[in-house]
Amino acid sequence: MSEKRTGVFVCHCGNNIAATVDVKKVAETMAQEGTVAFSKDYVYMCSDPGQSSVIEAIKEHRLDSVVVSCCSPNLHEGTFRENAERAGISGFTCEIANIREQCAWVHKDRTEATEKAIKISRSAIRRVAGNKKLDPIAVPVTRRAMVIGGGIAGIQAALDMANAGLDVVLVEKLATIGGHILQLSETFPTLDCSQCILSPKMVEVSRHPKIKLLTYSEVKEVSGSVGNFEVKILKKPTFVDAETCKLCDDCAQVCPQVVSNEHDLGLTARRAIHIPFAQAIPASYTLDEEACLGLNPIRCGKCKDVCEAGAINYDMRPETITENVGAIVVATGFDLYPQEKILEYGAGNVADVLDGLQFERLCSASGPTQGHVKRPSDRTEPKEVVFIQCVGSRDPAQHCAYCSKICCMYTAKHARLYKHHVPDGKAYVFYIDIRSGGKNYEEFVQRAMEEDETVYLRGRVSKLHRTKDGKVRVMGVDTLTGQNVEIDADMVVLALAMQPSQGTADAARTLKIGRDKDGFLAEAHPKLKPVESVTGGIYLAGCAQGPKDIPETVSQASAAASKVLALLSKPTLSHAPTIATVRNSHCTGCEMCVTACPYDAIHLENGKAVVNEVLCEGCGSCSATCLRAAISVRNTSPMQVHEMIEACLSL
Amino acid sequence: MINVQDIRDTARDLLAKGEVRAVIGWRAGSRGMAAEPCVVTKPEEADSLVWDPTCYHNLALQLVNDRKDLVHSKKTATAPIGIVAKGCDARAIVVLLQEHYFKREDVYIIGVSCENSGVLDERKVKAQVGGFAPSAAAFDGDNFSVKTAKGDKKLAGREVMADRCLECRTPFPKENNTAFGDDKTGREFDAQFAALARFEANDEAARWEFWQRQFDRCIRCFACRSVCPMCFCDECVVDSIEMKIAPETTAEEKANRIRWIERSAVRSENATYHMTRALHLAGRCVDCGECERVCPVNIPLRLLNTKMEREAREAFGFDPGASIGGPSLVASFRDDDPGEFIR
Ligand SMILES: Cc1cc2nc3c(=O)[nH]c(=O)nc-3n(C[C@H](O)[C@H](O)[C@H](O)COP(=O)(O)OP(=O)(O)OC[C@H]3O[C@@H](n4cnc5c(N)ncnc54)[C@H](O)[C@@H]3O)c2cc1C
Numbered sequence: 003m004s005e006k007r008t009g010v011f012v013c014h015c016g017n018n019i020a021a022t023v024d025v026k027k028v029a030e031t032m033a034q035e036g037t038v039a040f041s042k043d044y045v046y047m048c049s050d051p052g053q054s055s056v057i058e059a060i061k062e063h064r065l066d067s068v069v070v071s072c073c074s075p076n077l078h079e080g081t082f083r084e085n086a087e088r089a090g091i092s093g094f095t096c097e098i099a100n101i102r103e104q105c106a107w108v109h110k111d112r113t114e115a116t117e118k119a120i121k122i123s124r125s126a127i128r129r130v131a132g133n134k135k136l137d138p139i140a141v142p143v144t145r146r147a148m149v150i151g152g153g154i155a156g157i158q159a160a161l162d163m164a165n166a167g168l169d170v171v172l173v174e175k176l177a178t179i180g181g182h183i184l185q186l187s188e189t190f191p192t193l194d195c196s197q198c199i200l201s202p203k204m205v206e207v208s209r210h211p212k213i214k215l216l217t218y219s220e221v222k223e224v225s226g227s228v229g230n231f232e233v234k235i236l237k238k239p240t241f242v243d244a245e246t247c248k249l250c251d252d253c254a255q256v257c258p259q260v261v262s263n264e265h266d267l268g269l270t271a272r273r274a275i276h277i278p279f280a281q282a283i284p285a286s287y288t289l290d291e292e293a294c295l296g297l298n299p300i301r302c303g304k305c306k307d308v309c310e311a312g313a314i315n316y317d318m319r320p321e322t323i324t325e326n327v328g329a330i331v332v333a334t335g336f337d338l339y340p341q342e343k344i345l346e347y348g349a350g351n352v353a354d355v356l357d358g359l360q361f362e363r364l365c366s367a368s369g370p371t372q373g374h375v376k377r378p379s380d381r382t383e384p385k386e387v388v389f390i391q392c393v394g395s396r397d398p399a400q401h402c403a404y405c406s407k408i409c410c411m412y413t414a415k416h417a418r419l420y421k422h423h424v425p426d427g428k429a430y431v432f433y434i435d436i437r438s439g440g441k442n443y444e445e446f447v448q449r450a451m452e453e454d455e456t457v458y459l460r461g462r463v464s465k466l467h468r469t470k471d472g473k474v475r476v477m478g479v480d481t482l483t484g485q486n487v488e489i490d491a492d493m494v495v496l497a498l499a500m501q502p503s504q505g506t507a508d509a510a511r512t513l514k515i516g517r518d519k520d521g522f523l524a525e526a527h528p529k530l531k532p533v534e535s536v537t538g539g540i541y542l543a544g545c546a547q548g549p550k551d552i553p554e555t556v557s558q559a560s561a562a563a564s565k566v567l568a569l570l571s572k573p574t575l576s577h578a579p580t581i582a583t584v585r586n587s588h589c590t591g592c593e594m595c596v597t598a599c600p601y602d603a604i605h606l607e608n609g610k611a612v613v614n615e616v617l618c619e620g621c622g623s624c625s626a627t628c629l630r631a632a633i634s635v636r637n638t639s640p641m642q643v644h645e646m647i648e649a650c651l652s653l
Numbered sequence: 654m655i656n657v658q659d660i661r662d663t664a665r666d667l668l669a670k671g672e673v674r675a676v677i678g679w680r681a682g683s684r685g686m687a688a689e690p691c692v693v694t695k696p697e698e699a700d701s702l703v704w705d706p707t708c709y710h711n712l713a714l715q716l717v718n719d720r721k722d723l724v725h726s727k728k729t730a731t732a733p734i735g736i737v738a739k740g741c742d743a744r745a746i747v748v749l750l751q752e753h754y755f756k757r758e759d760v761y762i763i764g765v766s767c768e769n770s771g772v773l774d775e776r777k778v779k780a781q782v783g784g785f786a787p788s789a790a791a792f793d794g795d796n797f798s799v800k801t802a803k804g805d806k807k808l809a810g811r812e813v814m815a816d817r818c819l820e821c822r823t824p825f826p827k828e829n830n831t832a833f834g835d836d837k838t839g840r841e842f843d844a845q846f847a848a849l850a851r852f853e854a855n856d857e858a859a860r861w862e863f864w865q866r867q868f869d870r871c872i873r874c875f876a877c878r879s880v881c882p883m884c885f886c887d888e889c890v891v892d893s894i895e896m897k898i899a900p901e902t903t904a905e906e907k908a909n910r911i912r913w914i915e916r917s918a919v920r921s922e923n924a925t926y927h928m929t930r931a932l933h934l935a936g937r938c939v940d941c942g943e944c945e946r947v948c949p950v951n952i953p954l955r956l957l958n959t960k961m962e963r964e965a966r967e968a969f970g971f972d973p974g975a976s977i978g979g980p981s982l983v984a985s986f987r988d989d990d991p992g993e994f995i996r
């Protein structure tokens with residue numbers, strides 16, 4: 003043992019660690035360990051002087067291994083392993099002892115915390131004594147990327163990557179790309195028309211030689227790992243050949259099947275054969291199989307008869323497409339919290355109580371009323387409209403605990419749009435407080451109040467119901483005056499919470515990536531890795547990760563794109579060599595490890611387990627499962643774990 | 654009621670036709686009333702097979718031994734091996750198949766149902782017959798009759814049946830190629846886990862005191878491990894001095910061999926041994942009760958193993974030995990697995 007020369011570096015992390023842990027004592031105690039040749043403490047180990055001192059100490063004291071007692075290895079394992087390499091020893095002989103998140107931050111008693119920090123550090127020292135010098139494994143990468151979800155987030159990410167020269171596959175569940183923006187009328191804070199900002203980008207996607215667009219498609223299966231994913235996609239049949247379709251609308255004219263139009267959120271109807279909206283990309287009609295009378299000339303067949311271009315083909319079948327990509331961006335967007343769940347506001351059963359997206363459609367020139375604000379029940383112009391904020395948001399007891407972030411802004415926008423359409427109308431907004439952080443956002447809200455004379459009432463609406471004379475009675479309080487307020491409105495618009503889309507839940511399951519407590523996709527680190535998922539090679543963009551407006555969505559999409567570009571910039575990736583290895587003599591071939599491995603990295607050959615070194619992430623599940631101690635992860639061998647446990651249990 | 658001649662005829666027939674290379678079964682023992690395991694390789698030996706309430710042994714262990722012999726002698730089997738299996742033996746075979754220890758087509762299972770009986774607990778019998786060791790036992794559908802030096806004696810089934818049999822719900826070997834006797838699956842003398850429930854009525858301090866006493870008494874003879882068909886590993890992780898050295902074993906592996914516990918039979922090491930074993934049997938132990946039966950110092954090992962079984966049943970609906978295809982308890986993970994116990 004005496005030849006081992008480990009260096010221990012204890013970080014104060016300013017006061018983050020030093021306030022609770024006696025770092026000097028930790029450093030001094032560690033110096034007594036048999037294998038430790040050098041030990042010191044420093045105020046910020048990760049600072050430039052801190053890092054330099056690690057490198058110098060390795061050289062000066064001929065250290066062969068390093069333990070840094072600091073924050074979580076998630077943050078600085080990479081940093082210090084790189085320092086070790088720079089000082090000329092293997093990065094894999096450096097281990098982190100987490101005395102911040104797992105010690106200083108969760109304890110109050112200084113003596114006890116110090117004792118625990120000593121044990122954590124000691125266990126890392128014992129572990130590192132068994133660490134081997136390892137070389138990273140080079141893995142060839144597939145230099146293509148996939149984007150799942152064709153909203154503004156997905157479009158932006160796909161364009162950024164394609165413009166940088168990467169081949170991109172864009173997979174969209176619906177028959178057209180565009181996402182929710184296409185349903186919006188004008189957008190805050192500039193009130194420019196949403197179609198005008200999005201359509202050019204959609205066209206660019208369809209024309210881009212580097213983008214392969216798969217609409218009406220869903221990801222069904224993903225295997226492989228960072229650098230080399232194999233994705234199986236199911237493309238549903240549209241029964242219309244996009245190339246031949248001339249967009250003449252003859253088919254829709256004759257189709258007898260009328261169903262509610264999802265693009266207009268049920269405010270209008272469409273036929274079974276339809277185009278989602280005029281600017282759809284790909285520009286083609288789609289036959290909705292569920293609404294059709296039966297895809298059969300005997301049952302109906304009118305559309306096929308009338309199509310002069312011969313674009314309609316009832317024999318199209320679902321297709322499974324396999325794509326190999328090196329990285330995936332998930333941009334599967336949001337849904338509105340269902341109105342049915344808001345019992346106090348009529349659960350969607352009170353006429354002229356709309357959600358925000360329906361109101362956008364009413365204001366939109368391409369919407370059901372050609373941009374004239376008319377209430378759905380009798381198509382009259384509403385003269386008094388009540389907007390209610392935070393519906394379903396910030397209500398941990400019954401609905402969503404979080405703030406949906408954009409509703410304050412779009413409600414102000416709605417009030418303004420309404421006043422622009424109906425100048426003699428009256429707009430009321432019920433709010434809890436107004437969150438208008440963002441460039442030009444506060445000014446936008448001020449204008450809603452001052453220029454457009456919107457009445458802002460601070461308080462909650464307790465309930466609403468339809469009156470005999472066709473109004474919606476809104477009962478609330480104004481907490482600033484302390485008075486009850488009752489308004490007989492012509493129309494009510496609910497700013498419903500944003501929730502992760504159903505497609506986001508599905509994608510998370512298929513890709514095996516985590517979601518947070520509210521169901522949004524979980525980022526690898528809330529501050530430092532906001533666009534990375536926990537799984538290497540899978541990135542996040544847009545509202546699938548959390549509520550956002552367009553500027554933020556676009557920024558995040560470009561950030562995800564740049565991460566992918568960086569990842570795929572070299573022909574090979576280096577893969578950590580800390581992977582599982584099998585002791586053949588002890589393996590009985592029971593396959594428990596095969597079942598346990600979350601990365602499908604193990605298979606059996608001649609009755610013995612074999613690990614695929616590219617797929618293995620070194621998670622240790624197999625090692626924890628194997629009853630025979632026949633499989634273990636390099637640099638986390640059972641012997642090392644044993645030593646670590648012993649170090650923790652000893653006084 | 655099973656006519657033992659049926660079992661013999663089947664074995665003879667299979668051997669004569671060469672459909673099996675041997676039949677593992679029980680024959681009359683050389684010690685007292687207990688039958689003993691045997692391997693019959695010739696048709697004319699088939700008549701030595703017996704089936705009575707002293708067929709305690711879990712014969713799945715003989716399958717494990719057979720497989721080890723094959724591997725170590727580097728022979729390949731010419732034909733499947735036959736085995737007479739009662740309910741618990743068959744459950745053990747299912748776990749071995751689930752863990753790919755051999756293939757289903759490598760074994761021919763001649764199932765025998767315990768019907769409304771089970772096996773005797775010799776300790777209970779001795780207590781009932783005043784310490785005399787009986788020389789033979791039979792079952793008549795309700796009662797056991799045993800021969801002792803003082804003449805024949807009838808004993809009520811409930812009084813002398815092994816605890817595991819009182820709690821057994823699957824006395825019929827569901828996994829079989831052919832089976833004799835009625836399927837009494839679901840029969841109930843004692844509630845399942847009854848012995849465990851009786852023990853757990855004690856408070857924590859009393860339970861810990863009890864186990865300390867038990868762990869003090871264990872002499873680490875490893876009979877429990879040797880008799881267990883699930884303890885088939887070539888090298889057990891608790892062995893501190895033995896290590897199977899294969900040609901490819903490196904010096905470093907030898908030096909780094911795992912020394913989880915010491916060989917000495919002291920309380921702390923014994924406790925570690927038993928807890929390690931119980932954990933390694935979680936989801937695998939089929940409650941054949943063999944370990945408890947063979948323990949020379951009467952340590953109630955079923956209490957440990959059925960505890961694990963009940964936990965797995967309650968938390969994950971897991972039933973060891975019920976199906977070959979399903980994943981093992983410790984290796985499987987479902988999104989809806991309960992997690993309340995993780996703190
Ligand atoms: C009423 C309202 C008004 C708004 N007004 C404004 C505004 O004025 N200004 C502003 O900046 N922001 C506004 N927003 C916010 C804006 O709509 C969002 O920021 C933006 O749409 C988010 O884009 P996205 O691409 O993340 O999600 P989405 O637009 O939801 O796009 C997601 C896409 O992914 C697809 N998809 C989902 N699941 C899958 C799957 N499994 N596989 C394949 N494809 C899938 C969907 O079909 C969809 O096309 C408003 C929002 C609302 C609700």
Ligand code: SF4
Nearest residue numbers: 589590592593595628
């Ligand atoms: S769990 Fe262990 S014994 Fe079973 S196959 Fe895997 S390595 Fe081999």
Ligand code: SF4
Nearest residue numbers: 599618619621622624
């Ligand atoms: S450590 Fe084991 S379980 Fe984890 S990825 Fe590697 S092989 Fe799979």
Ligand code: SF4
Nearest residue numbers: 740741767771818821
């Ligand atoms: S445990 Fe069940 S199958 Fe086994 S001997 Fe007893 S009754 Fe028969």
Ligand code: SF4
Nearest residue numbers: 881938939941942944
């Ligand atoms: S642990 Fe005991 S009861 Fe369980 S299978 Fe092994 S020998 Fe039978």
Ligand code: SF4
Nearest residue numbers: 871872874875877948
């Ligand atoms: S429990 Fe009994 S059988 Fe097992 S090792 Fe101890 S003394 Fe031996």
